[in-house]
Amino acid sequence: MAQKGRDTVKQRMGKFGEEAPACVCFNIRKAARAISQLYDDVLRPSGLRVTQFSILAVTRRLGPVTVTRLAEETVTDRTTLTRNLKVLGQQKLIRITPGLDRREREVTLTDRGGAALAQAYPFWKKIQAQVTQRLGPDRYRRLLSDLRATLALARMN
Amino acid sequence: MAQKGRDTVKQRMGKFGEEAPACVCFNIRKAARAISQLYDDVLRPSGLRVTQFSILAVTRRLGPVTVTRLAEETVTDRTTLTRNLKVLGQQKLIRITPGLDRREREVTLTDRGGAALAQAYPFWKKIQAQVTQRLGPDRYRRLLSDLRATLALARMN
DNA sequence: GAAAAGTAGGTGTATATACACTTAGTCCTC
DNA sequence: GAGGACTAAGTGTATATACACCTACTTTTC
Numbered sequence: 001m002a003q004k005g006r007d008t009v010k011q012r013m014g015k016f017g018e019e020a021p022a023c024v025c026f027n028i029r030k031a032a033r034a035i036s037q038l039y040d041d042v043l044r045p046s047g048l049r050v051t052q053f054s055i056l057a058v059t060r061r062l063g064p065v066t067v068t069r070l071a072e073e074t075v076t077d078r079t080t081l082t083r084n085l086k087v088l089g090q091q092k093l094i095r096i097t098p099g100l101d102r103r104e105r106e107v108t109l110t111d112r113g114g115a116a117l118a119q120a121y122p123f124w125k126k127i128q129a130q131v132t133q134r135l136g137p138d139r140y141r142r143l144l145s146d147l148r149a150t151l152a153l154a155r156m157n
Numbered sequence: 158m159a160q161k162g163r164d165t166v167k168q169r170m171g172k173f174g175e176e177a178p179a180c181v182c183f184n185i186r187k188a189a190r191a192i193s194q195l196y197d198d199v200l201r202p203s204g205l206r207v208t209q210f211s212i213l214a215v216t217r218r219l220g221p222v223t224v225t226r227l228a229e230e231t232v233t234d235r236t237t238l239t240r241n242l243k244v245l246g247q248q249k250l251i252r253i254t255p256g257l258d259r260r261e262r263e264v265t266l267t268d269r270g271g272a273a274l275a276q277a278y279p280f281w282k283k284i285q286a287q288v289t290q291r292l293g294p295d296r297y298r299r300l301l302s303d304l305r306a307t308l309a310l311a312r313m314n
Numbered sequence: 315g316a317a318a319a320g321t322a323g324g325t326g327t328a329t330a331t332a333c334a335c336t337t338a339g340t341c342c343t344c
Numbered sequence: 345g346a347g348g349a350c351t352a353a354g355t356g357t358a359t360a361t362a363c364a365c366c367t368a369c370t371t372t373t374c
Binding site for chain 4: 190193194197223224225235236239256258259260261262
């Protein structure tokens with residue numbers, strides 16, 4: 001009875017505590033933190049983090065590739081990738097050379113980078129197998145598919 | 158015929174290009190980056206990032222809460238949370254006070270923090286509704302459920 | 315062919331993330 | 345109740361992330 005036409009903030013957000021756990025973003029981020037820690041932990045003996053492992057792997061697959069293309073493939077902001085590549089370049093795991101179009105830079109996996117990737121591979125394989133096994137094949141496929149859908153949705157705008 | 162008992166690195170990693178897209182961690186991280194950008198973009202007028210929004214929301218729900226408890230709830234490394242809380246504290250959105258147990262620190266949402274949350278809420282609500290609508294209720298519930306399973310699995314060790 | 319438009323990439327700044335280590339306080343055991 | 349075990353939190357350091365802005369180069373348009 002204190003107010004009628006106008007809700008208080010408290011009322012408008014009355015269900016907020018219950019809604020927060022439903023936030024798609026919050027939940028994906030939580031899962032990302034947890035799963036990243038797991039993968040990083042298993043990859044640790046290799047000296048590569050999962051982010052670095054992923055970048056090297058994609059670079060290996062795409063051969064000499066521009067920064068922008070690599071950013072698209074990894075769904076990373078280009079400027080973020082620049083910083084990530086810097087670390088890998090310092091460790092001589094990749095090489096960055098000017099492209100024919102002199103605005104472009106081509107990223108190439110070095111021998112050293114290939115060796116690092118090969119060395120890390122069994123660790124990745126092990127944890128990946130464990131995770132997929134524990135999720136079960138159905139849920140695993142479903143999750144990847146739903147994540148793809150979420151990704152597509154997020155980039156839709 | 159060059160080698161028989163021993164595979165080359167190339168052979169061992171022959172399918173690597175095809176396996177990388179199947180990496181659970183890589184895919185969750187990609188989705189997390191994309192969805193975070195979307196939420197951050199929509200939340201921008203409110204001045205809160207989705208990470209900050211989440212921390213404030215959880216703080217609001219749990220009332221005065223210790224740093225460790227908040228870290229558990231948000232599945233964030235405690236030292237990460239310390240840094241995140243520092244930013245929120247500087248903006249006076251939270252207050253950090255010594256606990257009864259003098260090792261502990263209690264985090265409380267300030268009035269200013271409550272107001273920021275209330276102001277950001279409609280933006281969150283809007284993008285959350287759009288995302289769940291586009292995913293569809295079934296896939297949305299399934300995704301949250303599978304993410305929970307992944308999270309549990311990752312923390313299992 | 316010069317100006318404008320468009321494209322590739324980097325920098326400055328700020329937040330987010332977490333490991334290894336440290337500090338400070340509490341509890342527990344004798 | 346003193347000493348050691350345990351627990352809560354912060355720091356040093358490094359990587360990850362992305363926005364706003366900038367520079368350099370290429371293409372397009374007249």
